[in-house]
Amino acid sequence: MTVTARETLIDTTQALLWERGYAATSPRAILDRAGVGQGSMYHHFAGKEALAVAAFERNAEVVFDKAAVVLRGEGTAVGRLNAYLLLQREVLRGCPVGRMAGDPEVLESPALRAVLARTFDRIRALAVEVVARGIEAGELRPDIEAAELADTVLAVVQGGYVLARAAADPVPFERAVQGAVALLDLQRQEI
Amino acid sequence: MTVTARETLIDTTQALLWERGYAATSPRAILDRAGVGQGSMYHHFAGKEALAVAAFERNAEVVFDKAAVVLRGEGTAVGRLNAYLLLQREVLRGCPVGRMAGDPEVLESPALRAVLARTFDRIRALAVEVVARGIEAGELRPDIEAAELADTVLAVVQGGYVLARAAADPVPFERAVQGAVALLDLQRQEI
DNA sequence: GTCTATACAACGATAGAC
DNA sequence: GTCTATCGTTGTATAGAC
Numbered sequence: 001m002t003v004t005a006r007e008t009l010i011d012t013t014q015a016l017l018w019e020r021g022y023a024a025t026s027p028r029a030i031l032d033r034a035g036v037g038q039g040s041m042y043h044h045f046a047g048k049e050a051l052a053v054a055a056f057e058r059n060a061e062v063v064f065d066k067a068a069v070v071l072r073g074e075g076t077a078v079g080r081l082n083a084y085l086l087l088q089r090e091v092l093r094g095c096p097v098g099r100m101a102g103d104p105e106v107l108e109s110p111a112l113r114a115v116l117a118r119t120f121d122r123i124r125a126l127a128v129e130v131v132a133r134g135i136e137a138g139e140l141r142p143d144i145e146a147a148e149l150a151d152t153v154l155a156v157v158q159g160g161y162v163l164a165r166a167a168a169d170p171v172p173f174e175r176a177v178q179g180a181v182a183l184l185d186l187q188r189q190e191i
Numbered sequence: 192m193t194v195t196a197r198e199t200l201i202d203t204t205q206a207l208l209w210e211r212g213y214a215a216t217s218p219r220a221i222l223d224r225a226g227v228g229q230g231s232m233y234h235h236f237a238g239k240e241a242l243a244v245a246a247f248e249r250n251a252e253v254v255f256d257k258a259a260v261v262l263r264g265e266g267t268a269v270g271r272l273n274a275y276l277l278l279q280r281e282v283l284r285g286c287p288v289g290r291m292a293g294d295p296e297v298l299e300s301p302a303l304r305a306v307l308a309r310t311f312d313r314i315r316a317l318a319v320e321v322v323a324r325g326i327e328a329g330e331l332r333p334d335i336e337a338a339e340l341a342d343t344v345l346a347v348v349q350g351g352y353v354l355a356r357a358a359a360d361p362v363p364f365e366r367a368v369q370g371a372v373a374l375l376d377l378q379r380q381e382i
Numbered sequence: 383g384t385c386t387a388t389a390c391a392a393c394g395a396t397a398g399a400c
Numbered sequence: 401g402t403c404t405a406t407c408g409t410t411g412t413a414t415a416g417a418c
Binding site: 027038047 | 413
């Protein structure tokens, strides 16, 4: 076979973790969709949790990379934060990383928890850097904590997902993001 | 008995929905904690879902009422939005309403979904009213959409929960809220 | 490495005695 | 109204053939 069963299992689990979260994703569901026998899964992975960790790490890497492209990109601090806020997202599918924070079984699994916490830490670090540089450069008003503004931006995105999924409508997400863009605009000062 | 089994079941389910969400809350867990037999539950409710709807409605009412007190309260628009942002919350327990939006089984249940969507709609309506009045009164800059700013504020709170739970630390929530307060301050204009 | 067959517990729901 | 006993299904994991 061109693609190994191991890879197929991880790919399938990535999709199911995104769609359904961890607790609601059964090995049975993974195997059925992957078209792979149960033995293969337990040959390659210790169990559901180990497979989920491998898949979640890949989902997290994709999310981080997309954030990194815009947050490390060219432009002003506000321009980069806006680019992050306005990234194209499949709003109603939810954030593949953020959605895991609502799953009690994820929080109870040290391995899954670690991926979750680390991913937000890494994105936050990028955002803090953007804000701190913006303040240094005199682009942003110095009367705000870089870490606070960074977390506000991250929270708007994550909360936007929550509001949109609750409403089964992407509009609340878009409004939340547009409101944040408008607020950030006032945070700028003449250079 | 002073308290009926029906009430005990709803109380217990309220707590478990908040702690674990819907999918991860089994009838067995409810009955064990409530100290009630299985027959009582199926006598008073059609099943797990019907009991969860009754319990979720109560949790939602509590959340709405707390928001309504500050959003309908005295003070300026920014003062009321700040009061909402700074409401005392059990951050690591999560929002009893917002946490349900991450549960796939909740989104698949029309009855539970309806409670979820309606609760955010009601809180949003209060926040929009606050912002719209603030703009009318000349307290807030007129160059922002009321609905956008309202959803931004709601999203900061909901996203703050996500960040805090992911980190197992309330600090990201507090930072996100403080950043939002700082941003709102710039939205004010002299009256 | 991959498969099928099976084990055993927990799930949500029902039956029927009291 | 409340209880215990039981049902059928699904969950995760293991056994063992190929």
